[in-house]
Amino acid sequence: MQSEEVILVNEEDTPLGTMEKMEAHRKALLHRAFSVFIFNSKGEMLLQRRALTKYHSPGLWTNACCSHPRPGEDTLAAASRRLAEEMGFTTGLEKLFDFTYRSEFDNGLTEFEFDHVFVGHYEKDIHPNASEVSDYCYQSLDKIKEGLETRPDHFTSWFRLAFPLVTEKMKK
Secondary structure (H helix, E strand, O other): OOOOEEEEEOOOOOEEEEEEHHHHHHHOOOEEEEEEEEEOOOOOEEEEEEOOOOOOOOOOEEOOEEEOOOOOOOHHHHHHHHHHHHHOOOOOEEEEEEEEEEEEOOOOOEEEEEEEEEEEEOOOOOOOOOOOEEEEEEEOHHHHHHHHHHOHHHEOHHHHHHHHHHHHHHHO
């Protein structure tokens, strides 16, 4: 398996260098990331259930896709690339906001990310990559909110943080 590099950044998202992805997660160093949220014409959000083989948060529900831009890669281009790799489609994406979060996992890894959040709309067929995604669905925002309140452990840590921010920004 090829080694993946992430872009280390400061609190203003200024690049500081690069590091192998798993090492950055073991050392809990702040790095650039992105999250993609997709909606359909009914205003429902596309959720994916992470594959059971993922190195953290396996089997949990989350937004359409998340990942890291490669060194030298534009973050929007990386988000489009990864959406195609994970969910099997592309669509126009728009930057909504960014935020920093930190989540520690039982396996000793930490996500400490300066996360660029993108949104888009999509109505056509979805062809998820089975090594990334075990299931997917569109759900109403109210149903997602209810799920986050009653079964927060069914969702990824970053989705629990990002969902209220996305829904608030989408209202404006």
